[in-house]
Amino acid sequence: MSTQFGSRVRELRTKQKMLLRQLASKLDVDTSIISKIERGDRQLKKEQIPLLATILQADKVELETLWLADQLMQLxxxxxxADEALKSVSKKIKKTK
Amino acid sequence: MSTQFGSRVRELRTKQKMLLRQLASKLDVDTSIISKIERGDRQLKKEQIPLLATILQADKVELETLWLADQLMQLxxxxxxADEALKSVSKKIKKTK
DNA sequence: TTTGTCTTGACGGATACTGGCAAATATATC
DNA sequence: GATATATTTGCCAGTATCCGTCAAGACAAA
Incomplete structure (x- = not known):
């Protein structure tokens, strides 16, 4: 149930002694949502990652990568x-670059 | 817009001189749905892959892999x-095996 | 117990997906 | 060309899924 993204967010938040309530307030959502996101019960919307990164003074790209990896993992x-499909996609991605 | 899965299905179907209508009938859905799936406008439901494989006398695992790759690609x-996230997932997958 | 934080479940609204139909387009056959 | 058949496309209603809020519960510190 837990996610890389959620765990990292919790790590970043607690390291700054920030409360769920405070983070939720800055993201303008209910506290329960952040709780669920950190525990992997829900996904943060992709569009909210940049703001979250700013609030947590974290690396936006790192969070985006973790978030994407979680989505892939779920799939x-x-x-x-899984392994073969992942390889196939990696190959195809590189060609279009 | 096109998908690996859809292209392969069309290839298999036409190779057998099967009409959309006939395939749709065997899958018990409207013709238009199969048309859209083959063209990549829609996704086949994962649960339908085994039946489709049987109808087309195709390799179930091959179709499942293509289907999964399409889902990943879309993401x-x-x-x-993308590249880093894919690698990260590959690594994690192997550990749990 | 009281206070504050976090977690959980249920709810309504919004959004996305599904299959079916019908019209439009394409393809073939004459 | 005309006709018949095959495929594509757009739209609709029903359904499932996601999102945020609220309220109640769990947990810890004092």
Missing amino acids: VKDEPT | VKDEPT
């Missing part, structure tokens, strides 16, 4: 052909 | 950190 977990 | 396309 391939329990998929027997 | 990472236009993502600057």
